[in-house]
Amino acid sequence: KILITGALGQIGTELTNRLVEIHGAENVVASGLDRWQKDLTSAGYYERMDVTNTQLVRQVIKDYDITTVYHLASLLSGTSEKQPLFAWKLNLEPLIHFCEMAKEGLLKKIFWPSSIAVFGKGIPKNDVGQDVVLNPTTVYGISKMAGEKWCEYYFDKYGVDVRSIRYPGLISWKTPAGGGTTDYAVEIFYEAVEQGKYTSFIAEDTAMPMLYMDDAINATLKLMEAPKESLTVRSSYNLGGMSFTPKQLAEEIKKEIPEFEINYQPDFRQQIADSWPSSIDDSVAKKDWNLSYDFGISEMSTDMIKNLKIKLRKSGI
Numbered sequence: 001k002i003l004i005t006g007a008l009g010q011i012g013t014e015l016t017n018r019l020v021e022i023h024g025a026e027n028v029v030a031s032g033l034d035r036w037q038k039d040l041t042s043a044g045y046y047e048r049m050d051v052t053n054t055q056l057v058r059q060v061i062k063d064y065d066i067t068t069v070y071h072l073a074s075l076l077s078g079t080s081e082k083q084p085l086f087a088w089k090l091n092l093e094p095l096i097h098f099c100e101m102a103k104e105g106l107l108k109k110i111f112w113p114s115s116i117a118v119f120g121k122g123i124p125k126n127d128v129g130q131d132v133v134l135n136p137t138t139v140y141g142i143s144k145m146a147g148e149k150w151c152e153y154y155f156d157k158y159g160v161d162v163r164s165i166r167y168p169g170l171i172s173w174k175t176p177a178g179g180g181t182t183d184y185a186v187e188i189f190y191e192a193v194e195q196g197k198y199t200s201f202i203a204e205d206t207a208m209p210m211l212y213m214d215d216a217i218n219a220t221l222k223l224m225e226a227p228k229e230s231l232t233v234r235s236s237y238n239l240g241g242m243s244f245t246p247k248q249l250a251e252e253i254k255k256e257i258p259e260f261e262i263n264y265q266p267d268f269r270q271q272i273a274d275s276w277p278s279s280i281d282d283s284v285a286k287k288d289w290n291l292s293y294d295f296g297i298s299e300m301s302t303d304m305i306k307n308l309k310i311k312l313r314k315s316g317i
C-alpha cells in the first residue's frame with residue numbers, strides 16, 4: 001500500500017486523489033495532523049498522525065503493509081522563518097526515519113519534495129542549472145538542502161530508492177495557500193474572485209518559477225514511475241515550470257476579471273523571494289524521465305478562476 005504524509009496539504013490533497021484513481025482507494029493511506037475531512041481526501045484509509053512520532057509511523061507502516069511513501073509533511077518558507085527549530089525537526093527527522101525504514105527493507109520507494117528554495121547567493125538568477133552550488137539563505141531552504149543530501153547519502157550508501165523534485169511555487173484551487181512565499185500567486189486568485197482586488201506581499205517585478213498543480217502532480221507520478229536506471233539525479237530534480245511576476249499574473253487575471261485591481265506591499269517574504277532564482281533549467285528531468293507541461297500562465301489563470309467561481313459560490317461567499 002501507499003502512505004501519504006501531509007495528505008491534507010496543498011500537494012497532498014491532489015496527489016492522494018490521483019493515487020486513488022491509479023491504485024484504488026483500498027491501496028492508499030492518507031495521513032495528517034488534522035482531523036480527517038470527508039471532502040478533502042478519497043483515500044481508503046486516513047490516519048491522524050504526527051509524522052515526528054516515529055513509533056506511531058512505524059506502527060502504521062507495519063499495520064497497512066506500506067511499501068511506498070510520499071512524504072509531503074513540511075513547514076513552508078514563510079512559516080519556517082518564524083519557527084526555525086520546529087521547521088528543522090519536522091522537515092528533516094521524518095525523512096531520515098523513512099530512509100532508515102527503507103534501508104531496513106520495510107519500504108521500497110520514497111518520494112520527498114525539495115524546492116527551488118535550495119538555491120541562494122552566488123548563482124545567476126536565470127536558467128539555474130541542476131548542479132549549481134546550493135547557498136540557501138532561508139530556514140526552509142537550508143532544511144531542503146540538508147534533506148537532499150540525506151536522500152543522496154541513503155541512495156549512494158544503501159541503495160534506498162528515494163526520489164525528489166525541487167518544486168517551484170505551486171498554484172492550485174482545491175486547498176488554500178499554506179504559508180509559502182509563492183502563495184501570493186494562490187491568494188491573488190481567491191481575492192480576485194471574491195473581492196476584485198488584491199494587495200500583493202511580493203513586489204510587482206519579482207519573477208519566480210511557478211507551476212500549476214496538475215503539472216506538478218503529473219511530474220511527480222512520472223518521476224516515481226520512471227525505471228531506476230534512467231535516473232541520474234539522487235539529490236533532487238530541478239523543475240522549472242513557468243516564470244512570471246505578480247504584475248504579469250495580474251494582467252492575465254484582468255483578461256477574465258477586467259475590474260480587478262492590484263497593489264503592492266512587500267513584507268518579510270520579499271527578502272525570501274529575492275534570494276530565489278527567477279527561472280530554472282529543468283533539461284535533466286526532461287531527458288531522464290520525459291518531464292512535460294500542459295499549463296502555461298493563461299491556461300492556469302482560466303482554470304483557477306473557473307474553479308474558484310464555483311468553489312467560492314458553493315460555500316456561499
Ligand code: VAH
Nearest residue numbers: 076077115168180181182
Ligand atoms: C514556499 N511554495 O513558498 C513553497 C515553495 C518555491 C516555494 O517551496 O515556501
